[in-house]
Amino acid sequence: MTIIGDWDVGIRTPIGSLQILYRFTERDGAVAGSAVGDAETVPLTDIDVDGPRVTWKQTVTRPMRLKLTFDVEVHGDALTGHSRAGRLPRSAVTGVRRVRHA
Template sequence: MSAEIEGTWDLTIATPIGRVRPVIELRTQDGQLAGTAHGEREGEDLPLRDIALDGHRLTWKQSITRPMRLDLAFAVTVDGDTLTGTSKAGRLPSSKVTGRRRDDGADVVEPM
């Protein structure tokens, strides 16, 4: 199933301070899922950790440093080219996450 989630995903995270739109890239590397998150405005490239796929449920962790230092835990359900779920940062309330996989060959849109 890991090959079925590989690709570039445009996420929207509805946080208490507004919507954040990171991009994540998922791939299989040496038989394991690996990934990187790219910040919408901050320009950060962050590794995804503890990536696990159980059926259609995908989970991972990542740390961010901007706009503040946070450790995030994601839990989403993948359905074809869409995903829905939550992101949790410590004691803060969960944030709703939605995402769509990019078509192969889709151009990356750089923020202005």
């Protein structure tokens, strides 16, 4: 699956830019994930991979409690798309896969 791995992701929100580490793994054919930020680590839910398109949901509590939905496309070691928190405007999402060193 194209999303598996660690990703350095930038999210441009109306209140500023965030840098988050996203970690996607595969176990028994299912994708799991987590988001690691400065303030907290949260699990990803409802991860759906459809070719290059990947969607998921997550809840954050800092700096405020929000339920986020993500919709991105993966092309090689890059991803682009957007996230949305309820009725707030969409936030641009870009990321690059971390290279694993042997």
